[in-house]
Amino acid sequence: MITAQDTDELRGWITGRLPDGLYASPVEVTVDREEICVVGAIPEPAGLGKDVTGAERDAALDGRIAxxxxxxxxxxxxxxxxxxxxxxxxxxxxxxxxxxxxxxxxVSAPVMTRLRQPQRQVLDTLIEAGVARSRSDALGWCVRLVETHADDWLRELRDSLAHVRHVRAQGPDRDGEPADAEGGA
Structure with a gap:
């Protein structure tokens, strides 16, 4: 499990290691077991006035990122x-x-899961409808759908988990080992 302290240390290291001026503002560093994702803001292209079309603006932003x-x-x-x-x-x-x-x-990391028949039927329906090519593809599509429509709920859940980690870190068992069930350490 990745602790908040591990994540903070990693974010600090990445921030300190980046060359000055690489990004226009502090970077966002997201961490899980397989990947560190670093995203930062870059300046918009100069010369994008208010009179540019949406297509011109989109192309300019794409060009700047590239x-x-x-x-x-x-x-x-x-x-x-x-x-x-x-x-x-x-x-x-x-x-x-x-x-x-x-x-x-x-990173595209494989995730193993067990599904009961009703859940497998959902995946098979997505395949039959041409939304996905395989059960793996269908499951990824479902996760992206939930991610898109559940941002507020997931954000609140992540905030709650961060709070739980913080409270645990303040407890008497800071070394990560719970106290003996009989009251001994």
């Missing part, structure tokens, strides 16, 4: 190699520009 990705690849990969050695996780990168967010690479 330019940033190419120009900073060497620096980002140096940080990624060091972080992967230190934390034994892959590093993914992304950028935000003008409200557009693009993550360049992501």
């Amino acid at each position: 330019e940033f990705r190419e120009r900073t690849r060497k620096e980002r990969m140096a940080v990624a190699r060091a972080a992967e050695r230190r934390y034994r996780r892959k590093v993914s990168w992304g950028a935000e520009c003008g409200g557009r967010r693009e993550v360049f690479t992501n």
Whole structure:
């Protein structure tokens, strides 16, 4: 399990290791068991006036993100190699520009699950409807659907988990070992 202290230390290390000026503001660092994802804001292209069309603005933002990705690849990969050695996780990168967010690479980690027949039938229906090519693809589609429509609920759940971790860290069993059931340590 990744503790809040582990995550804080990792975020601090990544922030300290990034070259100054790589991103326009502090980066967002998200961590799980397989991956560290680093996303930061980059400046919008100069010359985007209020009179540009939506298509022109979208193309300019896409172009700026692509330019940033190419120009900073060497620096980002140096940080990624060091972080992967230190934390034994892959590093993914992304950028935000003008409200557009693009993550360049992501780890696609297999997840094993057991489903009962009604849940398998949901996946099979998605396959039959052409929404997905396989049960694995259908399950990923379902997770993305929940992620899209449950942002507030998931955010509240994550905040609650962070609070539980904080409260646990303040308790008497800071070494992670619970006290003996008979009252001894």
